[in-house]
Every structure is written in structure tokens, then in C-alpha cells.
Amino acid sequence: MALHFINSKIPTGIAKHEGKSKYIFNTSKLINVVLNVLDNNNIYQNGKNRDSFRRFLIHLQYLAKRIWRPPEKNESIDKKIERDMIKAYPRSYKITQEIFQALNAEFNFQPSDAERVYFIIHIHQILGPKEKE
Numbered sequence: 001m002a003l004h005f006i007n008s009k010i011p012t013g014i015a016k017h018e019g020k021s022k023y024i025f026n027t028s029k030l031i032n033v034v035l036n037v038l039d040n041n042n043i044y045q046n047g048k049n050r051d052s053f054r055r056f057l058i059h060l061q062y063l064a065k066r067i068w069r070p071p072e073k074n075e076s077i078d079k080k081i082e083r084d085m086i087k088a089y090p091r092s093y094k095i096t097q098e099i100f101q102a103l104n105a106e107f108n109f110q111p112s113d114a115e116r117v118y119f120i121i122h123i124h125q126i127l128g129p130k131e132k133e
Helices: 002-008 012-040 050-068 079-088 090-107 113-127
Strands: none
Touching: 012 050, 012 090, 050 113, 079 090, 079 113, 090 113
């Protein structure tokens, strides 16, 4: 599923300059790293979270672009928002931390505070509002 998804979303500039197969390989690797962390936390796509899971995969596509083509501007977010998200969704935060530790080990990637908050929200949505945090 991941390869089909990646293939359909390859940015034009990447296909011309860095090579389509390298982008597909690295993006597939990134998605697998994230899915392994989710799997280790018993988080899977199901009928209830399908849309949230797909949105998360789309976010991973954009993350892959940002990793290999860093944005020109630095994304920031109010520290209070970040603290509130961490406090409100501790399980989602813990899983987000695991994901970024794995991505750092694999790709030497350090997320911005904004990226961390986006992940907390995505993970919370996948878990579902009724999931015990």
C-alpha cells in the first residue's frame, strides 16, 4: 500500500533532479520506520480510523519532502500550545517521541516543535477520541 501511495505522490522536481527511485526508496523507508513504531504500540489502520490514518500517510509524504528538501523558513509554534498538547495527549506524545527517535536514528532528522505538535494531533486522531490517553 505504501509504495502505491508514494508512487502517486512523487513531486515533479524530485522526479527530475534526485531520481524517482531514490525518493521512493527513502520515502518507503521513512513510512516503514513510522509504521513499525505504530505496530510496536499496537496501532493499526481499521475501519474507525481509516481516514485519520490516510491523512497521517499524506503528512508523512510532506515530511519526506521536508527531510530531503528542507523548507526555506523555520516552522515554529507557540510553546504553550505544545505544552498543552503534551499534557492533554500523553500517550500520543510518547508515541510521537518514539517515532522521532527512530527517524533521528535512521535519517538524522530533528523535527521542529510544530512538526512534533502535528504528529501528536495525528496520532491522537488515529487512536480515536475515546482512546484512553
